[in-house]
Amino acid sequence: MPRTGLSPEDARRRAVEIALARIREHGFVKLRLAEVARDMGVSHAALYAHFRDKAALLDAVTESWLCEARARTASICAGSAPAAERIEQWFVARYRIKSARAQSDPEIFYGFNEATAGERPVIRDHMRHLREELTALVAEAGLGGRDEAEMLEEAMSAFLHPELIGPGPRPEREAALRRLVRVVLAGLAAEPGPRR
Amino acid sequence: MPRTGLSPEDARRRAVEIALARIREHGFVKLRLAEVARDMGVSHAALYAHFRDKAALLDAVTESWLCEARARTASICAGSAPAAERIEQWFVARYRIKSARAQSDPEIFYGFNEATAGERPVIRDHMRHLREELTALVAEAGLGGRDEAEMLEEAMSAFLHPELIGPGPRPEREAALRRLVRVVLAGLAAEPGPRR
DNA sequence: CCAATTACAAAATTAGAAAAATGTAATCAA
DNA sequence: TTGATTACATTTTTCTAATTTTGTAATTGG
Numbered sequence: 037m038p039r040t041g042l043s044p045e046d047a048r049r050r051a052v053e054i055a056l057a058r059i060r061e062h063g064f065v066k067l068r069l070a071e072v073a074r075d076m077g078v079s080h081a082a083l084y085a086h087f088r089d090k091a092a093l094l095d096a097v098t099e100s101w102l103c104e105a106r107a108r109t110a111s112i113c114a115g116s117a118p119a120a121e122r123i124e125q126w127f128v129a130r131y132r133i134k135s136a137r138a139q140s141d142p143e144i145f146y147g148f149n150e151a152t153a154g155e156r157p158v159i160r161d162h163m164r165h166l167r168e169e170l171t172a173l174v175a176e177a178g179l180g181g182r183d184e185a186e187m188l189e190e191a192m193s194a195f196l197h198p199e200l201i202g203p204g205p206r207p208e209r210e211a212a213l214r215r216l217v218r219v220v221l222a223g224l225a226a227e228p229g230p231r232r
Numbered sequence: 233m234p235r236t237g238l239s240p241e242d243a244r245r246r247a248v249e250i251a252l253a254r255i256r257e258h259g260f261v262k263l264r265l266a267e268v269a270r271d272m273g274v275s276h277a278a279l280y281a282h283f284r285d286k287a288a289l290l291d292a293v294t295e296s297w298l299c300e301a302r303a304r305t306a307s308i309c310a311g312s313a314p315a316a317e318r319i320e321q322w323f324v325a326r327y328r329i330k331s332a333r334a335q336s337d338p339e340i341f342y343g344f345n346e347a348t349a350g351e352r353p354v355i356r357d358h359m360r361h362l363r364e365e366l367t368a369l370v371a372e373a374g375l376g377g378r379d380e381a382e383m384l385e386e387a388m389s390a391f392l393h394p395e396l397i398g399p400g401p402r403p404e405r406e407a408a409l410r411r412l413v414r415v416v417l418a419g420l421a422a423e424p425g426p427r428r
Numbered sequence: 429c430c431a432a433t434t435a436c437a438a439a440a441t442t443a444g445a446a447a448a449a450t451g452t453a454a455t456c457a458a
Numbered sequence: 459t460t461g462a463t464t465a466c467a468t469t470t471t472t473c474t475a476a477t478t479t480t481g482t483a484a485t486t487g488g
Contacts, residue, residue, distance in 0.1 A: 068479070082432055090480070187412055190390035199395045216383055223419030264449065274462070281461055286450070
């Protein structure tokens with residue numbers, strides 16, 4: 037049978053592209069493998085050569101989606117500003133990315149957080165990655181370790197949790213977020229007891 | 233037609249009782265006015281003499297549900313401990329009530345927060361009430377006013393928002409909550425600038 | 429070999445009729 | 459007068475059959 041002429045990697049990439057475009061237009065739940073396949077010019081069964089199942093394709097979409105976010109927070113971690121300042125920037129970056137997406141691609145953003153909620157490994161890995169970045173920043177700031185990073189993350193839930201974030205970015209929210217980060221950091225610095 | 237012999241107030245109370253019991257057993261979404269009416273020994277249409285519509289009955293259930301919570305936080309506000317300590321107690325009390333209910337009556341707890349989410353006046357009033365209590369406590373502690381109370385409330389979302397709270401109460405969560413409250417209060421105290 | 433295909437089984441979704449529940453009106457009796 | 463009734467219109471939910479979609483197997487051709 038006629039090959040597509042695409043390498044396996046390119047075929048995967050193309051499928052993810054097409055899926056993402058379709059999700060943007062028609063929403064997450066209405067994605068049909070047959071449509072993705074048609075747009076690629078193959079039969080729907082051909083997709084199963086590249087993805088174990090539909091969930092695997094969706095995971096690949098998710099991954100591409102998370103990739104940009106990862107790049108942005110990573111560049112902040114690698115910055116040269118004082119650690120406390122980078123923590124603030126780090127949260128602001130996350131807020132901007134997520135709220136902007138909640139605004140521009142609500143279908144994808146909320147779809148995600150319902151359909152693929154928490155328990156998917158791709159998401160868990162991403163969350164673990166974020167936690168590690170924050171833990172490093174907190175340690176660099178001399179304000180603690182894993183526990184303190186977790187506390188900070190929890191304190192910022194109202195600004196970052198998908199249920200609570202709302203479309204944006206909105207300057208007032210961003211200002212409130214910055215203030216809360218500074219307050220929590222100041223509070224941590226003022227805590228009695230040893231610091232690693 | 234034969235009267236029930238109940239005063240309007242008693243009839244309302246009884247309807248709320250029965251509705252609450254049925255919701256406990258079969259969940260929020262499956263509540264049927266006809267069943268409530270049958271348990272009261274009247275026709276379903278009779279309920280409309282006491283409640284504008286089904287939503288109004290549900291609101292009355294909600295109100296009875298919120299009543300105990302209100303009493304508990306109020307008694308803490310009226311306490312004699314230092315304001316900062318009462319703020320901690322106040323949040324712990326809210327955590328205990330909500331998490332216990334998420335544990336014991338998940339049907340009601342989550343049903344609520346899906347079915348009647350946010351926009352019902354009963355809920356909004358309750359939230360406003362809580363905000364006022366917290367604002368007063370924050371002011372008493374000399375840590376600010378409305379804005380600072382809102383910041384504190386947002387900081388505690390991870391422990392109190394229905395999406396995030398989870399069943400409980402769990403001692404580790406309670407400890408983390410206490411620590412975060414103290415950290416935020418310390419951070420507020422350390423903030424530069426005037427305080428009302 | 430291996431990325432495709434077709435054909436098909438199993439699972440999930442949709443559609444639309446049937447049933448049930450909500451809400452209203454006219455009326456009744458304590 | 460008012461809290462109730464019955465009867466009925468409207469809206470919502472439920473159920474089931476038809477259809478679509480997903481996933482598998484056997485097969486093919488570059």
